[in-house]
Amino acid sequence: MKVVVIGGSGLIGSNVVRRLGRDGHEVVAASPSTGVDLMTGEGLVRALEGAQVVVDVANAPSFEDDTVMAFFQTAGRNLLAAEYAAGVEHHLALCVVGTERLQQSGYFRAKAAQETLIKASPVPYTLLRATQFFEFVGGIIASGTQRDEVHLSPALIQPVAADDVSAVLADLAAGMPLNDTIEVAGQDRFPLDDLARKFLAAHKDPRTVIADVHARYFGSELDDRTLVAGSGHRVGPTRFHTWLSLSVAKD
Numbered sequence: 059m060k061v062v063v064i065g066g067s068g069l070i071g072s073n074v075v076r077r078l079g080r081d082g083h084e085v086v087a088a089s090p091s092t093g094v095d096l097m098t099g100e101g102l103v104r105a106l107e108g109a110q111v112v113v114d115v116a117n118a119p120s121f122e123d124d125t126v127m128a129f130f131q132t133a134g135r136n137l138l139a140a141e142y143a144a145g146v147e148h149h150l151a152l153c154v155v156g157t158e159r160l161q162q163s164g165y166f167r168a169k170a171a172q173e174t175l176i177k178a179s180p181v182p183y184t185l186l187r188a189t190q191f192f193e194f195v196g197g198i199i200a201s202g203t204q205r206d207e208v209h210l211s212p213a214l215i216q217p218v219a220a221d222d223v224s225a226v227l228a229d230l231a232a233g234m235p236l237n238d239t240i241e242v243a244g245q246d247r248f249p250l251d252d253l254a255r256k257f258l259a260a261h262k263d264p265r266t267v268i269a270d271v272h273a274r275y276f277g278s279e280l281d282d283r284t285l286v287a288g289s290g291h292r293v294g295p296t297r298f299h300t301w302l303s304l305s306v307a308k309d
Contacts, residue, residue, distance in 0.1 A: 060084040060109045061231055064137065065116035067091055069193065070152060073224035074113055078231060089116075096133035099140065106144040111231050112137070114151040121276075123164030130172040138179040148235040149183040151176055152227065155216075155241050155291075157187070159284045163277035173239075182235035186227060189243040189287055191220045192301045199254050202273055203265065208258075210251045212269040213280035216287055217253065218244040219301050222294030243287035244294050250280070253298070260306050 061078050065071040066087025078085045086105055088094035094101035096116060106112070114137065118129040141149055153173055160166035176183050190198070195217065202210045226242045248256075251269040258265055272279060 059111065059232070060086070061111045061113060062086045062088050062105050062109045064088050064094070064096065064112060064114045068115065068117070069191075069220050070115045070224050070227070071113075073221060074115065074227050074231070077224060077228035081228070081232065083232070096136055097129065099136045102136065102140040103144070106140055106146060109141075109144060109146055111148045111150065112141055112146050113227060113231050114149065115227070118165075118168070121165050123167075126165050127168040127171060130168040131175065134172050134175040138175060138181055141181045142179065146181055148231070149176060149179065149181045150227065150231050150235075151183070151185055152223070153185050153187045153239070155187045155189045155243060155287050156284050160276070160278045162274075162279075165276060166278070182237055184230050184236045185239040186223075186230060187239060187241045187287075188223045189216045189218050189241075189285060191223065192217050192244075192296075192298060192305075193220050195253060195257050198250070198275070199257065199265075201276070202254075206265055208254055208265050208267045209270045209273045210254050210267060211271060211273045211275060211280040212249040212251045213271075213275075213284060214247045214282045215250045215253060215285040216243040216247045217298060218242060218294040219296035222296050226292055226294075241287040241291035242294060243291050245297055247286055248298070250275070250285070256298070257302065260302050261309070 063071050066075050067089045075087045088105045118126040157169050202208045254267045
């Protein structure tokens with residue numbers, strides 16, 4: 059089976075490419091570096107020729123409100139139209155748990171628009187919504203840092219390893235389209251501020267974490283439902299403390 063991975067050189071995409079290739083599939087890693095431009099459509103016809111499945115894990119180059127909306131709408135239209143013309147049988151896209159609960163954020167409004175385009179397309183689809191990756195906890199901490207303090211919400215978060223998300227994507231890519239949305243999340247739920255303390259302590263970072271119920275998460279205030287998966291979600295096997303220990307050992 060030929061699978062095209064859009065965003066195939068990134069954190070998730072390169073992992074999915076390796077997994078599918080190891081399983082014997084013909085895999086094309088499509089990205090601007092390989093001559094595939096979603097915004098202009100350049101290279102799409104060539105990349106999709108003979109493809110049965112497209113895995114879309116591409117992300118916007120900027121999170122500025124207008125830019126990110128333009129990216130997901132233009133890229134989505136171009137990609138879905140090219141897939142339909144090429145006879146692609148399954149469009150699999152990586153989305154975000156809680157998108158509909160984070161609509162104060164321009165990024166998540168754009169992700170919602172992307173999902174709407176996919177559902178309206180004649181190409182059969184599967185949407186995989188993932189919770190926040192372990193790998194991005196440092197970035198969340200940076201976004202809440204004010205001098206030597208980190209202001210973060212105490213709302214619950216249910217993070218997951220990027221490797222576990224990649225494994226689910228590869229599994230879904232080898233199966234039939236669901237024409238539905240499923241979720242994947244980690245095993246544990248933590249207050250976001252406590253998660254940050256664990257991360258900083260492991261890295262011997264002296265910054266102080268302040269629990270602030272009004273602290274914004276990429277533009278949105280949180281509650282205990284915003285960043286956690288619903289019932290029936292797939293569970294990533296990697297525990298945060300295991301990942302954190304391995305991550306620190308690599309530093």
